[in-house]
Amino acid sequence: MNTIGLLHPGAMGQAVGRTLVNVGHRVLWVSDGRSAETRQRAESFTAVPSLSDLVEQVNIIVCVCPPHAAEDVAEAVIGAGFAGVYLDANAISPQKSRRIGEKMTAAAVDYVDGGIVGLPPTQRGTSWLHLSGPRAAEIAALFAAGPLEVNVLDKQIGRASALKMCFAANTKGTTALLSAILGAAAEMGVQEALEEQWAQYDPEFPEKTRERVARNAHQKAWRFVGEMEEMVETFGSAGIPNGFFSAAADVYRRTAHFKNAPDQPDAAEVIEALKNDQ
Amino acid sequence: MNTIGLLHPGAMGQAVGRTLVNVGHRVLWVSDGRSAETRQRAESFTAVPSLSDLVEQVNIIVCVCPPHAAEDVAEAVIGAGFAGVYLDANAISPQKSRRIGEKMTAAAVDYVDGGIVGLPPTQRGTSWLHLSGPRAAEIAALFAAGPLEVNVLDKQIGRASALKMCFAANTKGTTALLSAILGAAAEMGVQEALEEQWAQYDPEFPEKTRERVARNAHQKAWRFVGEMEEMVETFGSAGIPNGFFSAAADVYRRTAHFKNAPDQPDAAEVIEALKNDQ
Numbered sequence: 001m002n003t004i005g006l007l008h009p010g011a012m013g014q015a016v017g018r019t020l021v022n023v024g025h026r027v028l029w030v031s032d033g034r035s036a037e038t039r040q041r042a043e044s045f046t047a048v049p050s051l052s053d054l055v056e057q058v059n060i061i062v063c064v065c066p067p068h069a070a071e072d073v074a075e076a077v078i079g080a081g082f083a084g085v086y087l088d089a090n091a092i093s094p095q096k097s098r099r100i101g102e103k104m105t106a107a108a109v110d111y112v113d114g115g116i117v118g119l120p121p122t123q124r125g126t127s128w129l130h131l132s133g134p135r136a137a138e139i140a141a142l143f144a145a146g147p148l149e150v151n152v153l154d155k156q157i158g159r160a161s162a163l164k165m166c167f168a169a170n171t172k173g174t175t176a177l178l179s180a181i182l183g184a185a186a187e188m189g190v191q192e193a194l195e196e197q198w199a200q201y202d203p204e205f206p207e208k209t210r211e212r213v214a215r216n217a218h219q220k221a222w223r224f225v226g227e228m229e230e231m232v233e234t235f236g237s238a239g240i241p242n243g244f245f246s247a248a249a250d251v252y253r254r255t256a257h258f259k260n261a262p263d264q265p266d267a268a269e270v271i272e273a274l275k276n277d278q
Numbered sequence: 279m280n281t282i283g284l285l286h287p288g289a290m291g292q293a294v295g296r297t298l299v300n301v302g303h304r305v306l307w308v309s310d311g312r313s314a315e316t317r318q319r320a321e322s323f324t325a326v327p328s329l330s331d332l333v334e335q336v337n338i339i340v341c342v343c344p345p346h347a348a349e350d351v352a353e354a355v356i357g358a359g360f361a362g363v364y365l366d367a368n369a370i371s372p373q374k375s376r377r378i379g380e381k382m383t384a385a386a387v388d389y390v391d392g393g394i395v396g397l398p399p400t401q402r403g404t405s406w407l408h409l410s411g412p413r414a415a416e417i418a419a420l421f422a423a424g425p426l427e428v429n430v431l432d433k434q435i436g437r438a439s440a441l442k443m444c445f446a447a448n449t450k451g452t453t454a455l456l457s458a459i460l461g462a463a464a465e466m467g468v469q470e471a472l473e474e475q476w477a478q479y480d481p482e483f484p485e486k487t488r489e490r491v492a493r494n495a496h497q498k499a500w501r502f503v504g505e506m507e508e509m510v511e512t513f514g515s516a517g518i519p520n521g522f523f524s525a526a527a528d529v530y531r532r533t534a535h536f537k538n539a540p541d542q543p544d545a546a547e548v549i550e551a552l553k554n555d556q
Contacts, residue, residue: 094466117475128475153471162466167475169459174452180518181447187516188372188440193431197395197406197445238465239553240458241528247521254519275517 001025002142005058006045007073008034013064014041015120016089016129019146020062021045028054051080059084060142064116067092068226074100078107087139089114089129091168093233094158101133101157110135113157115164121148132159165234169245172216172224173231176248179213179255182267183274191271210267217255217273218264224252279303280420283336284323285351286312291342292319293398294367294407297424298340299323306332329358337362338420342394345370346504352378356385365417367392367407369446371511372436379411379435388413391435393442399426410437443512447523450494450502451509454526457491457533460545461552469549488545495533495551496542502530 001024006017009029017027021044031039031047039047048054055061061082063073070090077086086109088100097113104111112133121127124147131139132153140150153159185191195206216224228249235242255273258265279302284295287307295305299322309317309325317325326332333339339360341351348368355364364387366378375391382389390411399405402425409417410431418428431437463469473484494502506527513520533551536543 125478128478130471130475151471153468156467159466159468159471162463163468163471163475166459166463166466166468166472169462170456173455173459176519177451177455177522178448180513180520180522181444181451184447184513184516184518185440185444187518188437188444188512189434190431190437190441190444193408193429193437193441194444197408197441200403200406234466235458235462238462240462240465241454241525241532241552242458243521243525243528244455244458247519247525250519250521274519 002060003028003058004142005029005054005061007051007054007061007063007077008065008069009042009045010038010064010066011041012116012120013062014038015122015127016062016064016116016148017042018044019121019148020142023143023145025142028058030054051076055080055082060087060139061085062087062089062139064089066090066223066226067096067230071096071100074103078103078109082107082109085110085112085135085138087112087114087131089116091115091164091227091230092161093165093230093237094161095233095237096230097161098158111157112136112139113160114139115160115167117164117167121146123147124149130160130163133157136160162234165231168227169231169235172227173244173248175212175216176224176228176251177244178209179216179251179270179274180247182209182213182271183251186268186271187275214264214267214270216252217258217270218261219259221252222256222259225249225256228252280338281306281336282420283307283332283339285329285332285339285341285355286343286347287320287323288316288342288344289319290394290398291340292316293400293405294340294342294394294426295320295323297399297426298420301421301423303420306336308332329354333358333360338365338417339363340365340367340417342367344368344501344504345374345508349374349378352381356381356387360385360387363388363390363413363416365390365392365409367394369393369442369505369508370439371443371508371515372439373511373515374508375439376436389435390414390417391438392417393438393445395442395445399424401425402427408438408441411435414438440512443509446505447509447513450505451522451526453490453494454502454506454529455522456487457494457529457548457552458525460487460491460549461529464546464549465553492542492545492548494530495536495548496539497537499530500534500537503527503534506530 118127231245396405509523
């Protein structure tokens with residue numbers, strides 16, 4: 001069993017960390033500066049005060065953080081003198097993953113590219129960790145007994161991130177598109193008529209769509225902004241039209257302030273917020 | 279029963295015209311310059327050589343044409359000296375519909391805004407004609423006994439077009455998004471892995487998606503380009519992020535050349551075409 005560093009776990013990262021603890025690994029995390037709520041949820045991990053303390057004690061680091069923070073976290077790990085295997089499991093473009101990988105390689109760290117699809121893992125068949133890179137199989141082995149399904153793609157850095165981007169482009173891109181449609185329909189006075197037309201095809205679609213739009217705005221939209229910007233780079237670099245994702249980033253930016261709402265907002269509140277470029 | 283002019287019927291327009299003929303109306307169309315295939319499909323209508331001939335014989339005109347042509351057709355009708363009720367049933371922005379309406383009103387033509395959702399009408403419950411405008415109810419009455427479901431929204435020009443835009447933004451916008459995703463996945467070498475991940479959620483989704491992408495490229499993408507540009511104006515004017523639709527227009531522009539393919543292309547051919555900005 002291994003001692004593994006976990007950076008900087010939110011809901012998904014903590015769930016991934018718990019799957020490691022549950023199969024017998026020891027998981028360290030850096031607790032300084034994290035909220036009381038995060039500390040409470042991380043109680044099954046061993047807290048160390050600083051990144052320097054963490055890198056001294058582990059030879060594997062797993063990074064699960066919002067996409068906009070991934071490059072800074074990686075540079076901090078290099079700066080702290082880490083030597084070992086580093087998994088970036090974040091929703092970043094393959095281009096960014098390769099940039100991080102090059103820096104890691106230059107610092108003699110073994111870099112593994114990763115991407116997580118699905119819910120925070122609690123049972124098999126609901127969450128997948130896709131991996132690519134020369135040492136991907138070693139990372140895969142860590143999770144073998146747990147509920148997170150692990151899929152090693154190949155040795156090429158960027159493949160796992162490419163897959164994650166394409167998968168999330170559909171789920172989060174479609175939600176953003178539907179949000180924009182409800183926003184435009186409301187602004188033009190045809191939301192009710194649109195929902196009636198939708199219901200002709202699927203009676204549940206209007207309510208499901210409103211719920212999906214509201215759920216994604218609440219406590220999620222703020223971090224989807226960065227993920228959509230990663231897709232802009234991903235699709236643009238592949239030579240494919242990428243304006244879907246700059247528009248989706250705008251949608252999530254306009255609803256990012258629901259991050260701190262105690263309860264899920266009504267769809268009507270989210271739709272109203274979409275009209276305004278704040 | 280009425281004598282109605284029908285401009286410039288493709289597959290949808292002809293089906294709409296046949297519903298009028300089937301309930302007893304006489305439908306005139308301008309046959310000059312149309313293909314032999316179109317003439318054959320229009321055999322249940324009365325052909326007149328020119329627009330001038332048509333406007334002399336009818337007091338109702340129904341226009342079903344590609345969105346980029348709608349304004350030119352309307353201006354030609356005004357130029358030909360039409361006096362009567364004019365229905366624009368095209369997939370255009372409410373802004374364009376209002377512009378056309380203002381020109382019609384200035385020329386003493388009664389303008390009705392319309393939008394068609396669904397398949398070419400052959401049975402009830404599969405196609406809807408949404409109408410708005412002061413004289414919408416008179417147009418609705420023409421279709422009362424046929425298979426096309428007619429829905430009068432209100433008296434405000436632009437409402438029917440707004441509804442059509444919002445409905446098609448989901449169907450055609452999502453298809454464009456999925457096309458882009460398959461194109462990016464193929465370019466990055468993860469199409470198979472993506473389809474396997476999709477299949478974990480819905481085993482039929484990969485094949486359905488490939489079929490949807492291929493079906494929309496064949497003989498449809500060329501006219502979706504203009505429709506996506508109408509959505510750019512519609513959403514932009516409503517103050518809602520609209521980059522989804524400029525990207526979707528790009529997707530359809532890259533596959534527009536499948537217009538003349540005798541058979542539906544393979545999804546792989548469409549995906550390949552998406553990589554290149556032609």
